Amino acid sequence: MNYTTININDLPSLSTIRKLKTLYIMPKTYDKTAFANCIAVVGSRRMTSYGREVIEKIIPHLVMEGKTIVSGFMYGVDQYAHDICIQCGGKTIAVLGWGIAEPFKDTDVLLAKNIIEHEGIILSEWEYQKPSIWTFPLRNRIIVGISQEVIIIEAAEKSGSLITADLAIQMKKPLWAVPGPITSVMSKGTNRLIAEGKARPWIDMSKQHQSSSEHPLVALLAHESLTANELARKTNQPIEQVSADLTILVLSGVIVERNGKYSVQ
Amino acid sequence: MLVKVRSIANIGLETIPVDVEVDVASAGFPGFTIVGLASKAVEEAKERVKTAIINSGFEFPPRKITVNLAPADLPKDGSSYDLPIAIGILLASEQLPSIDTNQSLYYGELSLDGTLRPTKGVLLVALHAQQQGITTIYIPEASAKEASIVPEITIIPVVTLKELVIHLAGQSNIAPLPHTPIDETIESFDTLYDISEIAGQEQAKRALIIAAAGGHNLLLWGPPGTGKTMLARALPGILPPLTPKESLEVTRIYSLCGLLSNNQAYIRVRPFRAPHHGVSAAGLIGGGSSPMPGEVSLAHLGVMFLDEMAEFPRSVLESLRQPMEDGVVEIVRAAGHVKYPASFTLVAAINPCPCGYLGHPTKPCSCTPKQINKYRHRISGPILDRIDLWVHVSAMDVEKLTITKPKQRILSSQTAKELVMKARAIQYQRFSRISMYTNSQMRNKEIKQLAHLTPEAEQILKVAAQKFELSARSYFRLIKVARTIADLDASEYILPYHMAEAIQYKQLQ
Structure with a gap:
């Protein structure tokens, strides 16, 4: 794949990073507006089913709010976040932990292609550089740099994601962590960030909903799965309105439809 | 003596004038011959005409009788030449005083006792007479009503051959049938299936309204016994009634097939056709040695319902592609090339799986995923691609049906129809400059x-x-x-x- 260079002065959000002069970026003609409203979604390589579910729930909301999802293109949480973002029709930026001219691994080729095809961006600060133990923490500062906010999905007690969290605090970017079960190793890091007051807990599907109440249809679906007809009868609303609401809720990933019945995801 | 009586031949919906020339020779060996590419049914007219003339109290001349159906190269079929042949023979044998046959058409099948039997295509006779400026048509009384929607012509409804001969001789008079104008009011007919009778299924009912308003094809899928058929039957009731022009188009097709009942002058309610899945391709789109309209044409400007669509043979469904695309079917057979209109709204119903119970709240589904996949791929993509609306019709517990007495306003077909007509009026304006009527086009x-x-x-x-x-x-x-x-x-x-x-x-x- 072809790439080009970009002068760091063209991206004011990164100009504060020391010793960073240029970035390598692909595709050659990229959408500059993608950098306007970015949110970093990062987490562990060892993603649990809980982490997977969280990503499926919150990314569609972020996309609907017009945000670009930034992540680190590593397997686990990062790649799944890119993937879901593309599936929802959103834009995503992948920051590589290695040189841009290095060939992609077999398992990464498809995702990389998908990102480019869906108007996404892949970038790196190196041209030729093998992935190494020191390259990954370094690229985290770029992830945080271009993002206005950072969400940590899952992180163990000693995790690279905690480095990202520290960088976010240093760069004064709002930091969110998704709380998890106290029994889960993969939520120890995130729970600790919340406990220590470093991160705010992300406790609902979207940011707007962090405090507001749920949609009445979602409340009805919390305990049983129902058809559109049953929901119309229970809420005493015209079917056309219920139908429209259900579509929006499905598109934002709050509920799912299976064989004509809706349930909370 | 040679006489000429005028009649017509129907090739599809096209009407062609036919002259029935009858010669009763003064010399020669007695005999009765019909020439002019007559089919078996026309050949048999000999026996019917002969017996009917005798049983009506006239003489069948024991001389050489030759009947020519001109133009001679056009194949003639059907029993409608009985009446013009009989009248021709009576004129040629001077049992009837000489009359002017140039300004009238004769059309009808004779029974052996001399009465006239109901005959197909009478409306087309009347329309042809109107177009050609022919003043009088003589047709069987039993089918005369359908001709009465055509103005500006005299329709003589004939009960028996004898009565007609007396009328033509001027000894008594058969009263002409008065003209029946097409009633344009909406309330003049009621719907057979009202959507307010269907419990629940709000989403499906809403889809019916959308389908009716925009002319969209509709697919209902869901377990058996959930009311898919009832919903489909309710669709004609919320469609706007046929306009007089449309009514004439539909009535013509039904007249040609002989599907109008005795006292029915015209069709005002949109047709609803529900062919069984055993139907052949010819039955669906039309066919036969002299091609007759199929189900798609009988559903013209109305609704065609295919229940259990996955059970229809693939080849039969594929034949729907042309009419769904163009709104007409063209049938080519040895006897000729015929075009019938076939612009309909398709309503299809399918089960979610072969056993039908996939996703049913209480009954288990006994199909394997492979079977389900195969079942869903049975219907061709191009057909499904022409269906705009897909609705899931869910199974409902009887309990829920009775407990949730709908507090909501129940939508009646009448209210739904008013909604549909308003939406159609908007579309009519939108497409006023191009030849389209509905959004689906x-x-x-x-x-x-x-x-x-x-x-x-x-x-x-x-x-x-x-x-x-x-x-x-x-x-x-x-x-x-x-x-x-x-x-x-x-x-x-x-x-x-x-x-x-x-x-x-x-x-x-």
Whole structure:
């Protein structure tokens, strides 16, 4: 794949990073507006089913709010976040932990292609550089740099994601962590960030909903799965309105439809 | 003596004048011959005419009788030449005083006792007479009513041959049938199946209204016994009634097939046809050695319902592609090339799986995933691609039906029809400059020009397209449906919630 260079002065959000002069970026003609409203979604390589579910729930909301999802293109949480973002029709930026001219691994080729095809961006600060133990923490500062906010999905007690969290605090970017079960190793890091007051807990599907109440249809679906007809009868609303609401809720990933019945995801 | 009596031949919906020339020779060996590419049914007219003349109290001349049906190269079929032949023989043998036969058409089948039997295609006779400026038509009384919608001609309803001879001789008079104008009021007929009789299924009923308003094809899928057939039967009742012009078009087809009942002058209610899945391709689109209209033409301007669509043979369903695309069928047979109109709304019903109980709340489904997959792939993609609205008809517990006494206003077919007619009026205005009537007929070009999609609505559609992996065709189909929903809402633009509702009716993956 072809790439080009970009002068760091063209991206004011990164100009504060020391010793960073240029970035390598692909595709050659990229959408500059993608950098306007970015949110970093990062987490562990060892993603649990809980982490997977969280990503499926919150990314569609972020996309609907017009945000670009930034992540680190590593397997686990990062790649799944890119993937879901593309599936929802959103834009995503992948920051590589290695040189841009290095060939992609077999398992990464498809995702990389998908990102480019869906108007996404892949970038790196190196041209030729093998992935190494020191390259990954370094690229985290770029992830945080271009993002206005950072969400940590899952992180163990000693995790690279905690480095990202520290960088976010240093760069004064709002930091969110998704709380998890106290029994889960993969939520120890995130729970600790919340406990220590470093991160705010992300406790609902979207940011707007962090405090507001749920949609009445979602409340009805919390305990049983129902058809559109049953929901119309229970809420005493015209079917056309219920139908429209259900579509929006499905598109934002709050509920799912299976064989004509809706349930909370 | 040679006489000429005028009649007609129907080739499909096209009417061609036929001269029945009868010669009763003064010399020669007695005999009776019909020439002019007569089919078996016409050949047999000899026996019917001969016996009917004798049983009516006249003499069958024991001389050489030759009948020529001109033009001689046009194949003639059917029993309608009995009456003109009989009249020709009576004139040629001078049992009837000489009359002017140039200004009248004779058409009808004779019974052995001399009475006239109901005959197919009488309306086409009347229309032909009107077009050609022929003043009088003599037709069987039993089928005469359908001709009475044609103005400006004299219709003589004939009961028996004897009565007609007395009338023609001027000894008594058969009263002409008065003209029946097509009633244009809406309330003049009631619907057989009212949607208010269907319990629940709000979403499916809403889809019926959208289908009726925008002329969209509709697919209902769900377990057996959930009311799919009832819903389909309710659709004609919410469609606007046929306009006089449309009524004539439909009545012509039904007249040609002899499907009008005795005292029915014209068809006002939109046709509803529900062919069984054993139907042949010829039965569905029309056929036969002299091609007759098939189910698609009988459903013209109405509804065709295919229950258990997956059970129809694939080849039969494939034959629907041309009529669904063009609104007409062309049938080519040895006897000729015939075109019939076939513009209908398709309503299809399918079960979710071969056993029918996939997703049923209480009954288990006994199908394997492979069977289900195979079942769903049985219907051809191009046919499914022409269906805009997909609705899940869910099974309901009897308990729920009775407990939830609907407090909501129950929608009647009458109210639904008014909604539909308002939306149709908006579409009529939109397409006033192009030859289209409904949103479902829009092509991509018209969609881009006339759909008026707001950016927010488009954004919702884009997100949905990604999430559900919609094809480009489904993408445009959803815009068409959203346009109809916006028309039902009398909104100039497709607003986000119109689009969101339309996405509910997307094609099943």
